[in-house]
Every structure is written in structure tokens, then in C-alpha cells.
Amino acid sequence: xxxxxxxxxxxxxxxxxxxxxxxxxxxxxxxxxxxxxxxxxxxxxxxxxxxxxxxxxxxxxxxxxxxxxxxxxxxxxxxxxxxxxxxxxxxxxxxxxxxxxxxxxxxxxxxxxxxxxxxxxxxxxxxxxxxxxxxxxxxxxxxxxxxxxxxxxxxxxxxxxxxxxxxxxxxxxxxxxxxxxxxxxxxxxxxxxxxxxxxxxxxxxxxxxxxxxxxxxxxxxxxxxxxxxxxxxxxxxxxxxxxxxxxxxxxxxxxxxxxxxxxxxxxxxxxxxxxxxxxxxxxxxxxxxxxxxxxxxxxxxxxxxxxxxxxxxxxxxxxxxxxxxxxxxxxxxxxxxxxxxxxxxxxxxxxxxxxxxxxxxxxxxxxxxxxxxxxxxxxxxxxxx
Amino acid sequence: xxxxxxxxxxxxxxxxxxxxxxxxxxxxxxxxxxxxxxxxxxxxxxxxxxxxxxxxxxxxxxxxxxxxxxxxxxxxxxxxxxxxxxxxxxxxxxxxxxxxxxxxxxxxxxxxxxxxxxxxxxxxxxxxxxxxxxxxxxxxxxxxxxxxxxxxxxxxxxxxxxxxxxxxxxxxxxxxxxxxxxxxxxxxxxxxxxxxxxxxxxxxxxxxxxxxxxxxxxxxxxxxxxxxxxxxxxxxxxxxxxxxxxxxxxxxxxxxxxxxxxxxxxxxxxxxxxxxxxxxxxxxxxxxxxxxxxxxxxxxxxxxxxxxxxxxxxxxxxxxxxxxxxxxxxxxxxxxxxxxx
Numbered sequence: 001x002x003x004x005x006x007x008x009x010x011x012x013x014x015x016x017x018x019x020x021x022x023x024x025x026x027x028x029x030x031x032x033x034x035x036x037x038x039x040x041x042x043x044x045x046x047x048x049x050x051x052x053x054x055x056x057x058x059x060x061x062x063x064x065x066x067x068x069x070x071x072x073x074x075x076x077x078x079x080x081x082x083x084x085x086x087x088x089x090x091x092x093x094x095x096x097x098x099x100x101x102x103x104x105x106x107x108x109x110x111x112x113x114x115x116x117x118x119x120x121x122x123x124x125x126x127x128x129x130x131x132x133x134x135x136x137x138x139x140x141x142x143x144x145x146x147x148x149x150x151x152x153x154x155x156x157x158x159x160x161x162x163x164x165x166x167x168x169x170x171x172x173x174x175x176x177x178x179x180x181x182x183x184x185x186x187x188x189x190x191x192x193x194x195x196x197x198x199x200x201x202x203x204x205x206x207x208x209x210x211x212x213x214x215x216x217x218x219x220x221x222x223x224x225x226x227x228x229x230x231x232x233x234x235x236x237x238x239x240x241x242x243x244x245x246x247x248x249x250x251x252x253x254x255x256x257x258x259x260x261x262x263x264x265x266x267x268x269x270x271x272x273x274x275x276x277x278x279x280x281x282x283x284x285x286x287x288x289x290x291x292x293x294x295x296x297x298x299x300x301x302x303x304x305x306x307x308x309x310x311x312x313x314x315x316x317x318x319x320x321x322x323x324x325x326x327x328x329x330x331x332x333x334x335x336x337x338x339x340x341x342x343x344x345x346x347x348x349x350x351x352x353x354x355x356x357x358x359x360x361x362x363x364x365x366x367x368x369x370x371x372x373x374x375x376x377x378x379x380x381x382x383x384x385x
Numbered sequence: 386x387x388x389x390x391x392x393x394x395x396x397x398x399x400x401x402x403x404x405x406x407x408x409x410x411x412x413x414x415x416x417x418x419x420x421x422x423x424x425x426x427x428x429x430x431x432x433x434x435x436x437x438x439x440x441x442x443x444x445x446x447x448x449x450x451x452x453x454x455x456x457x458x459x460x461x462x463x464x465x466x467x468x469x470x471x472x473x474x475x476x477x478x479x480x481x482x483x484x485x486x487x488x489x490x491x492x493x494x495x496x497x498x499x500x501x502x503x504x505x506x507x508x509x510x511x512x513x514x515x516x517x518x519x520x521x522x523x524x525x526x527x528x529x530x531x532x533x534x535x536x537x538x539x540x541x542x543x544x545x546x547x548x549x550x551x552x553x554x555x556x557x558x559x560x561x562x563x564x565x566x567x568x569x570x571x572x573x574x575x576x577x578x579x580x581x582x583x584x585x586x587x588x589x590x591x592x593x594x595x596x597x598x599x600x601x602x603x604x605x606x607x608x609x610x611x612x613x614x615x616x617x618x619x620x621x622x623x624x625x626x627x628x629x630x631x632x633x634x635x636x637x638x639x640x641x642x643x644x645x646x647x648x649x650x651x652x653x654x655x656x657x658x659x660x661x662x663x664x665x666x667x668x669x670x671x672x673x674x675x676x677x678x679x680x681x682x683x684x685x686x687x688x689x690x691x692x693x694x695x696x697x698x699x700x701x702x703x704x705x706x707x708x709x710x711x712x713x714x715x716x717x718x719x720x721x722x723x724x725x726x
Contacts, residue, residue: 086593086703090593093596103438104438106438107436107437107438107439107440110440111436111440112436112440112441112442112466112468113440114440115439115440115441173465173466173467173468174440176440231472231473234473235472235476235477236476238476238477238479238480238481239476239479239480241480246480246481246482249467249482326428326470327470327472328470328472328473329428329467329468329469329470329473330468331428331436331468335428335429335468338428338429339428339429339435339436340438341566342429342430342431342435343429343431343435343436343437343438344431344432344435344589344592344593344702344703344704345437345438345703346438347589347593347594347703348566348569348593348594350566
């Protein structure tokens, strides 16, 4: 090898580009040589890399195909799409009965809400979903957000209860289905979040009384299962009240949920507070900021950003936990579904029911999860390499 | 000043407590003042209390409350249904969240006494039975020795099965499965030789889940008594009377052949019993503290007992239950109303 061959001028153009790429020149991103990309190569490398891999791939593929084909046969080929009564579906035992969902899905979504008034919970559900979606837009994160929620809640309240503007009054005992699940989770979380921030701050406070109060509350609520709190609220509480005084069952459940969520969220937020380096506190003190300003301007914005993944995790878990109101006879989405399965006219289509309910829950939980990933990326730009 | 406030508050609490006890007899007045009945039902039980596709409550337990509302207010819709889980049902009654529990509750001594309930009668006689496939050629539960029997855990059903097996020296092999869907699946796929639960439940399962309902039969043995009926709190005697006699009036109406459609026509009847029942001869309504039209309104709202039965669980419903024990006393059953007079 002669000296001049090692000089840059004598290199082939693609080698030059590679050298530049290695040196970190940004414009020199080079496509891989032919035959090193694409799905075929990926499969060869990852699925059929060795004899053992190939066997596992073929076996799993066969199982997947078998199960998938079975499901496809049940859900599409053999399914009954339209039927006036359940008998048509029962005659066709090997397939799904989607006619059942056509008949019963509205009931699962609205529960026992009066039939003629079902447009009201429809609007409320859409309104809540719309508010949730627009809250996701960071440009809305100012006074407009609060105003929107206040107005939205007021409108939802009027629509759900009625009793004004010629709308017939509908008490909470008749509410059911999706709006109940949405109201329970959204209102309880909205009430719990500020409470949780105060509890988390209180737990780290230097004032012993406040600290003891917050620790006591959090540990007490966190130390019992949600279901026992719900039973306390729905079964025990009425016994302590004087006879004739009853607090609305739905409200009692809502309060129990808020307390429970507050305790859990408080611990999540505390995790964020602990992750803030001491220097941040000291710097804020050195600037002469009051406790309030320090918390509001320096600590919380950083701490909350850090805990987005666990926060969303708690939200998702909580959204699904609302189905526990089954135990106290509130008609949420799941209770309405279970009731639909038992209707004698359409009895016994449990698979269809639970698939439908799972789909509804999945759509909500998956959207929350995707949004949190986006938010994390967006807020943590400064931390990314 | 402060101590005065505390004393006043304590006195008010005490008064409220005492008043609460004294007022218990005036439950009926409280309901009248409210203008609607609070009726505790189950969150969903086919034929007894279940919301249909339009969210409207239907079933025998529901109709009992509608009948009482019609007797009291002249309008069967003046009732608010409160769905209750099994855990909350008794406290809901004790705390006054509901006025009456009409929630397929078995009438037992312990509930009538220690739990402080007053059952107002039996609206449905149920009992635990067995279902087998006809091809097994089993004709009696006593032939089930060594057979596998599907049963749900944690209920009296499981205990009844064990008790009956011991008493009759039949050694079952219980297969315990929690979920209704799963237990039905297990029985029809042949995992168990027999399936035991309340006879109404067996018939409902056979009608809606069996691949061919005619391939399955209920065995003649009924191994437990499950009389279901509405209950109120101890002390609400007048209110209990109204429920008791409203239901009795529905049974009496079936005996007289008064149907919902024929109420007005039957008022012209010469039969003194019918005249008393329908308020043509006044007196019975006054005894109950309601309008003389009470029974006529109740029958118009839900029909007589036979109509109510056939519509919800009998021939007119998907459950297709026979009348069995629930037939009138003069038609082979034990449904019997004391004289409404």
C-alpha cells in the first residue's frame, strides 16, 4: 500500500462520504449498501436467524394463524349481522351475534337513562371527550382551559339533571353507561389533582401538624382497597346519618373516588418533588422568592413534568377502576353491560358484550397512553440527546 | 354562648333521633308527602328486575312496586327504582335509602327477626332443582350418585346441595364454578352431568343457552325452599300493610278472573267480593288509608298476578317458566291470598 493511497484525494467518493459521516458532518447521512435493509432482511435476521429461531417462528406463526382464523370465522364469516330477535342468533351458534350489539349497545352506553332523553347523555359524553381532547393542546394551557371546563361542567350538569329550560328532571339513580364512567373519572380526577398537589407539598412540609395530617390521610386511604372505601361510602355512611337524611349515592361514590385518587396522585407527585435537586430550592431561596412563588414558578413545573408517565399510569388505572362501582349498584359502562347480558330476550351473548366493553375501554386508555408519550417527548426536549 | 350552642345542637340531635324513632310508624305519610316510592331492586336478574333495551325496568319485583304505586297514587309510574347490589340491599333499607326492598330476597326467619325486616308476603315460590341431559336417562336426583354436579360457590345453593346429598346418601362430585356464563358453558359442553341452581334459573338457562332445549330436563326433586318477597323495615306497619294487601289483591283478582283490560267491566259485577275489591262497595281503601280505587288501579297498572307472571317469567316471556308452585291454590299451586274483605 503506497502512501498516496491513504490520502483523502485518492479515496473513492463513497468512502469519503463515510469518513465525513464518521467525523460527524451532519449532511453526510449515507444510505446502507443494497441488501442490508427492508423487511426481507429484517425477517432473515430476526425471525430466521438460526435453526432454533426458524422453528419457533414457524410454530408461533401456525398458532397465530390458527387462532386468528378461528376468530375471523367466528367474528366475520359465521356472524349474524342483522336479526330481529335472539332466536336467529341462537340458531347460528358458531358465529358472533352482532345484531345483539345493534340492539344492546345503546343500552350499555346509556344504562337506564330515560329513552326519550338519550340525546342528553350523548351530548354530555361528546362534550367531555371534546374537552379532554382540546385540553391536550398545549396552546390551551392558560385561563381558557379553566374557563372551558367550568362552562363545560355547567352545561353537562344542566343536561344530565335537567329540570330547567323545559328539560325533564333526571335523578342520578337513572344515570348510566358511558357518561357515568366519564363523569366519575373526569370529575373525580379533576377534584383529586389539586388536592393531591397540596397533600404532596404538605407531606414534605416542615410544619409537624400539617405533615402528620397529610401523611395520615395518604396512608389511611392508600392502606385500604378502593372497594372498601366504596362500601364505606355506600353502606356504612348512611347508617351514621340521621334517619331520613340521605346523600345521593352517586355523589358519595364520587367523593370516595376523589379521596382515593388524591392519595395516590399525591404519592406520584411527591416522587417528582423528591427528584428536584436541592440546588433548585436553594437557588429559589437565594432569589428571595416566597414559598408560594418558589413552588409555583420553580418546583412544580419541573416536578410535574417529571412525573407525567406515572401520572398517566394512575389516570388509566383509575379510569378502569371506576368499574368497581358495580359493587354499589351504580350503572356504569360495565354494570350496564352485565345487565344487558342477563336480559331474557337477548340472554347469553357474553362474548360480544365483553368484546364491546373492552373496545370502549381500550380506545380511551390507549389514547391516554399515546398522548402521554407525545407530551413526554414534547416537554422533555431539553433532556433529550 | 358556646356551651349554649353545644347544648342546643345536642338537643337537636337527640330530638331528631327520638323523632326518627317515633316517626317510623308514619312512613306511609312520608311517602305520600314525597309523591313517589323508592323501590330497591337488583342490578339485573332476568324476569324479576332488569332494565330492557330502552332502559325501562321490567320484571315481577318491579311490577310489585308499580302496583303499590298505583294503589297509593293512582299512577304506576310514581316509583323510583334504586338498583342495589347484594351487599347493600339491607343497609339501603335500614338507612331509608329505599322504602321497600323488592329484590328477589328469600324470606327467612333470621332476616325477618335479627335483620329487622318485615316481609309482606311471598310473590314467587322458588326452590333449588337439578337439570340433566335427557340422554343420561336419569329420572331422579337420587340416581345422581357419583355424578359430577356444576354448582356456584358461596351461595346457599352449594350448602343445600351438600346437605341434601348427605341426608339422602347420594355422593355427588361438585364442580364449583363462579361465573354464570362459565358454569352454563361447562354444563352444556358435558363437563358436568347435572347442573343445580334455583329452578327459575335452570329454566331460564335451558330456554336461552341450550343448543336444543328439548334435550334437557329438570328433575322432579326441589331440594330447598326459596320464597321470594318484598320487605320493609320493622316499625313501618301501615306501609307494610299496603304492600301486603296490594299484592293479595292481585292474587285475588286472578281468582275472580279480573284482568287489567276488564277492570271497568267487572265493576258492574254482582259478586259482592269483586265489588268490595274494586271499591264499588267502599271500605277497604279507607282501612289502608288510600283511595277506594286502590286495587282497581293496581290491577290496571300491572294486571292480576297471573298476567304479571306470564308476562315476566311465564309463557309470554323468553323464560317460559311453568306456574308450578306459583299457580293459584285451587289450580294445583300454593299461591293463596287471605280474604280481601
